[in-house]
Amino acid sequence: MTEDRERWIRSALSEYGSVSLASASQSLGVSEQTVRRDIISLERQGLARRVRGGAQSTAPVSFRGREAKNVEQKRLIATKLLPLVPRQGVIAIDSSSTMAFLASMIRDATDLTVVTNGVQTLRALQDKPGIEALLLGGKLDARGDSLVGPLAARNASGFGYAIFFASQAGLHQQRGGFDDTLDEAHIKQAFAACSDHVAVGVDASKLGRLSLAQSLEVSAIQTLATDLDPENRLLDGLRKDISRVI
Numbered sequence: 001m002t003e004d005r006e007r008w009i010r011s012a013l014s015e016y017g018s019v020s021l022a023s024a025s026q027s028l029g030v031s032e033q034t035v036r037r038d039i040i041s042l043e044r045q046g047l048a049r050r051v052r053g054g055a056q057s058t059a060p061v062s063f064r065g066r067e068a069k070n071v072e073q074k075r076l077i078a079t080k081l082l083p084l085v086p087r088q089g090v091i092a093i094d095s096s097s098t099m100a101f102l103a104s105m106i107r108d109a110t111d112l113t114v115v116t117n118g119v120q121t122l123r124a125l126q127d128k129p130g131i132e133a134l135l136l137g138g139k140l141d142a143r144g145d146s147l148v149g150p151l152a153a154r155n156a157s158g159f160g161y162a163i164f165f166a167s168q169a170g171l172h173q174q175r176g177g178f179d180d181t182l183d184e185a186h187i188k189q190a191f192a193a194c195s196d197h198v199a200v201g202v203d204a205s206k207l208g209r210l211s212l213a214q215s216l217e218v219s220a221i222q223t224l225a226t227d228l229d230p231e232n233r234l235l236d237g238l239r240k241d242i243s244r245v246i
Contacts, residue, residue, distance in 0.1 A: 095146035170209030173237030
């Protein structure tokens with residue numbers, strides 16, 4: 001039935017952020033043309049966005065879904081950012097899957113405090129020698145495995161950070177960085193306001209993209225790491241306002 005198919009597509013989009021016509025057709029046992037009609041119906045309801053070969057989610061994607069996408073690109077970005085992590089002091093890391101990769105790579109800390117709103121980031125840091133990992137209080141957003149809300153934002157503002165590491169759902173050269181939820185954007189703004197340095201890591205698919213809520217002005221970012229060569233022409237517009245692109 002149409003309702004059952006649409007429910008399956010919505011679930012896949014919520015979990016993974018996108019779905020292809022081929023995979024949906026195979027899983028549902030219907031033709032790709034039938035899936036295409038279902039996607040058109042969901043788009044009219046504001047529940048999906050048609051793209052070539054399938055659909056993308058218009059809502060926040062689960063951490064699990066984000067973690068499974070563009071894995072090699074995220075590892076490369078995390079590797080580029082790793083030398084910026086100090087051995088001691090206080091830093092902040094957001095709840096993104098890209099920065100969870102970074103957290104898992106941190107070694108050789110001697111007296112480093114890491115403040116995060118990401119549950120998976122906290123888990124990646126637990127039991128690492130020389131690191132004290134602190135999780136912000138607040139309301140749990142189960143989709144993003146993150147703590148958000150007024151309490152989390154207030155707690156984020158209670159420290160001074162040598163550097164804040166963040167990813168973005170989209171990064172536009174004029175309009176800045178965007179997140180999929182207002183809550184997540186507020187947390188990033190709180191972290192950035194208390195940081196001496198802001199380092200953002202995004203893969204090329206996020207460049208030029210907008211989302212629900214602006215979180216960072218381009219001028220607030222000191223370092224940008226992507227999976228592209230730093231001299232790639234796609235980065236020209238951002239390079240004008242960001243002092244270091246790696």
